[in-house]
Amino acid sequence: MPDISAGRLAADDYGKNFSDVHPPLSAHEAVVESDRCYFCFDAPCTNACPTSIDIPLFIRKIGTGNVEGAAETIFESNILGGMCARVCPTETLCEEACVRNAAEEKPVRIGLLQRHATDTYIERHSTYGVRAPATGRKVAVVGAGPAGLACAHELALRGHDVTIIEARGKAGGLNEFGIAAYKATDGFAQREVDFVLGVGGITVESGKALGRDFALADLRSNYDAVFLGLGLQAVNALGVEGEETAGVVDAVRWIEDLRQSQDKSAIEVGSRVVVIGGGMTAVDAAVQAKKLGADEVTIAYRRGPAEMGASRYEQELAQVNGVRILHWVAPRQVVSEGNAVSAVEFERTALDASGRLTGTGRALRLTADQVMKAIGQTFVSGVVETVALDGGRIAVDEEMRTSLAKVWAGGDCVRGGEDLTVQAVDHGKRAALSIHAALSV
Amino acid sequence: MADLRSNFLGIKSPNPFWLASAPPTDKKYNVERAFRAGWGGVVWKTLGEDPAVVNVNGPRYGAIHSGDRRLAGLNNIELITDRPLELNLREIAEVKKAWPDRALVVSLMVPCEERNWKSIIARVEETGADGLELNFGCPHGMSERGMGSAVGQVPEYIEMVARWCKEATRMPVIVKLTPNITDIRYPARAAKKGGADAVSLINTINSIVAVDLDSFAPVPTIDGKGSHGGYCGPAVKPIALNMVGEIARDPETYGLPISGIGGIETWRDAAEYIALGCGTVQVCTAVMTYGFKIVEEMIDGMKKYMDSHGFSTIEDFRGLAIKNISDWKYLNLNYIAKAKIDQDLCIKCGRCHIACEDTSHQAITHMVDGVRRFEVKDEECVGCNLCVNVCPVEGCITMQPMAPGSVDPRTGKVVSPQYANWTTHPNNPSAVAAE
Numbered sequence: 001m002p003d004i005s006a007g008r009l010a011a012d013d014y015g016k017n018f019s020d021v022h023p024p025l026s027a028h029e030a031v032v033e034s035d036r037c038y039f040c041f042d043a044p045c046t047n048a049c050p051t052s053i054d055i056p057l058f059i060r061k062i063g064t065g066n067v068e069g070a071a072e073t074i075f076e077s078n079i080l081g082g083m084c085a086r087v088c089p090t091e092t093l094c095e096e097a098c099v100r101n102a103a104e105e106k107p108v109r110i111g112l113l114q115r116h117a118t119d120t121y122i123e124r125h126s127t128y129g130v131r132a133p134a135t136g137r138k139v140a141v142v143g144a145g146p147a148g149l150a151c152a153h154e155l156a157l158r159g160h161d162v163t164i165i166e167a168r169g170k171a172g173g174l175n176e177f178g179i180a181a182y183k184a185t186d187g188f189a190q191r192e193v194d195f196v197l198g199v200g201g202i203t204v205e206s207g208k209a210l211g212r213d214f215a216l217a218d219l220r221s222n223y224d225a226v227f228l229g230l231g232l233q234a235v236n237a238l239g240v241e242g243e244e245t246a247g248v249v250d251a252v253r254w255i256e257d258l259r260q261s262q263d264k265s266a267i268e269v270g271s272r273v274v275v276i277g278g279g280m281t282a283v284d285a286a287v288q289a290k291k292l293g294a295d296e297v298t299i300a301y302r303r304g305p306a307e308m309g310a311s312r313y314e315q316e317l318a319q320v321n322g323v324r325i326l327h328w329v330a331p332r333q334v335v336s337e338g339n340a341v342s343a344v345e346f347e348r349t350a351l352d353a354s355g356r357l358t359g360t361g362r363a364l365r366l367t368a369d370q371v372m373k374a375i376g377q378t379f380v381s382g383v384v385e386t387v388a389l390d391g392g393r394i395a396v397d398e399e400m401r402t403s404l405a406k407v408w409a410g411g412d413c414v415r416g417g418e419d420l421t422v423q424a425v426d427h428g429k430r431a432a433l434s435i436h437a438a439l440s441v
Numbered sequence: 442m443a444d445l446r447s448n449f450l451g452i453k454s455p456n457p458f459w460l461a462s463a464p465p466t467d468k469k470y471n472v473e474r475a476f477r478a479g480w481g482g483v484v485w486k487t488l489g490e491d492p493a494v495v496n497v498n499g500p501r502y503g504a505i506h507s508g509d510r511r512l513a514g515l516n517n518i519e520l521i522t523d524r525p526l527e528l529n530l531r532e533i534a535e536v537k538k539a540w541p542d543r544a545l546v547v548s549l550m551v552p553c554e555e556r557n558w559k560s561i562i563a564r565v566e567e568t569g570a571d572g573l574e575l576n577f578g579c580p581h582g583m584s585e586r587g588m589g590s591a592v593g594q595v596p597e598y599i600e601m602v603a604r605w606c607k608e609a610t611r612m613p614v615i616v617k618l619t620p621n622i623t624d625i626r627y628p629a630r631a632a633k634k635g636g637a638d639a640v641s642l643i644n645t646i647n648s649i650v651a652v653d654l655d656s657f658a659p660v661p662t663i664d665g666k667g668s669h670g671g672y673c674g675p676a677v678k679p680i681a682l683n684m685v686g687e688i689a690r691d692p693e694t695y696g697l698p699i700s701g702i703g704g705i706e707t708w709r710d711a712a713e714y715i716a717l718g719c720g721t722v723q724v725c726t727a728v729m730t731y732g733f734k735i736v737e738e739m740i741d742g743m744k745k746y747m748d749s750h751g752f753s754t755i756e757d758f759r760g761l762a763i764k765n766i767s768d769w770k771y772l773n774l775n776y777i778a779k780a781k782i783d784q785d786l787c788i789k790c791g792r793c794h795i796a797c798e799d800t801s802h803q804a805i806t807h808m809v810d811g812v813r814r815f816e817v818k819d820e821e822c823v824g825c826n827l828c829v830n831v832c833p834v835e836g837c838i839t840m841q842p843m844a845p846g847s848v849d850p851r852t853g854k855v856v857s858p859q860y861a862n863w864t865t866h867p868n869n870p871s872a873v874a875a876e
Contacts, residue, residue, distance in 0.1 A: 040791050099788040
């Protein structure tokens, strides 16, 4: 019988395993670290940040004891700076660009400094920013994820009235439902939502789904502008025999259940878990499976380490947590025993002479009690059928305008996205500025 | 292997590294710890007359810090020793007896009367100490009572007291100078005229080290008020080096032995003072920051430096820099240097660019062919060295002299091999004709 069960750990261990993966800097550590910043000209870190946070300036403010001023510099560019400090792959963004890498291969710990500043601010203040006088214009924002929240905050600041319509029961998007629990502990995602909404002028209507409870056309006629921050709705299928077998789960759904559970000991996890995929979701699922007490967790990815969507840092985080990463294997069949999964059959892959991924014919079987699918998500376009798409996602221009008048879009649902929180924030903000300009004419 | 032994005014010590008269030398316990750690000598904390002075019972020190809270400058409002004279004299005798190979100089400060000086000197004689240092330097507290820098600021007093002291003792007399004057050469000349065997400098600099922005009082703050203090530590070293250099090259005091003081933390600092002519150096703030153990680094570093340069004793390089201190007007205006950025060492922080662009000569690029790259534009570079100083990577930017005969792209003129200075420059209204 497959070994899938909840409550594998002693009660105390759940708290330990799901505590902050990177404890915050103390005030002393923050000052010492801030001193390492060279205050570069035309700072490469800022240029590497999708939201262009003025990083040298906020770090300098930390160094002079002006931590709240530092946070204001961050929020001015990125209202979700608190979550970005936790979930950004800084090692491929600001910290990769830090000139200290060239100097001594040790960047300034920008992410942790940002967290220090934003945590300090959020603890002391209920929100950031003061609304401009009301304009009387109304904007609908569909989706309360990072893109929608950033867009709504920026619009609210400029005096517009915003209604966020969210399909799920609460706001937050992937910050609340998607990322690993140990990256946003102590209900931070909801605290941040409250912080963003605290600016005023934003109403959230949750539990209302586009295409089910209302149509895009309704919004276009009832509001002056519409922003679509829909995210991605479907998990890609493996497309192999046995995919429907009991014990095969969507990693995204499994993580969501884990994030929303009040009691992590109630989450079922296999003794031997195989995670198929190579992105952040695969790592988040694999590490959390391990933290829930799985005995063996393997990430199986069809290409090599360099091609993985998960950063090198995330790969190492998985390995440090005892996850094995197997490269160059593609799933061919989910093997079942009785009605449940018992193994996954893989074929070894390689690049052929022209550099294309190809099967080698050599098979590999991994015994598994539970299989998690994490090979990406897709945008389901049905709900916005009148909007032009590009590559399966909503087509937008530089200002995040869609093909429909009065409709903007951003975040993971648009073409060209890198599926990063920080990029979604940038999209939301850019769209808001464009909407504001349009409404100000 | 280099020999660090020092003979300063006949006072011998195993190395030229002494502790300055200050809190670290206030009593036997500290001084013996210093000698065990390897210090070559000490100047005992300044003795005064009984009844002893009293110190404030609140904070005595304030500091400024550079990055990572590295102590860059220290300010104090502590007075001379607040222990009974008898106790200090007894301990001085005990320490000298137990550590005969170390230098033990006694610092003194008493009211400006002949009998006061002669009376205390007679008592110091009995301790077997090696020398006297006259404290004409402390700028705080004691100066309000007509002592310390109040004496050091009046050359006539310096000469007078130095003379009294020389008459009263077998010991060499060192006059410790205050930097709180306009021209350090005058007090040095006065000391020499009074018969002093040497000068030591600098004492601390008048300072308010910080202002508390909540209480609006100077730091350190005593019950809501603050008094100016004496400033020392690494930040004062350039000021002290200049004063040492001025005395060393002044024809009237040339050759007068100098004990260098001011911001010495490492062998390198000490070597710089010696290169300017100092026979010994005195350290205080560095040991108050790191403890006595730093002398191990100083001894080893100095030996390595001397070995690498073929100096077997400190006399081999003492004073070698004096002849190269010049008045500005004699600097060679035909010497032309350009900054050069080593692209392999460059980490692309851009500080050189922004410093030059915002505040200087717009002589450094930030973009070349669309790529972030910092290069010196020789046609704009005046060779000011600012980029070298702001660059975080040592050795990345260097100043390269232009060879005579080449053309300076900034001026279009050929670099002359001839030495030419301001005194003969056509723009100088007082120029004399070049020979």
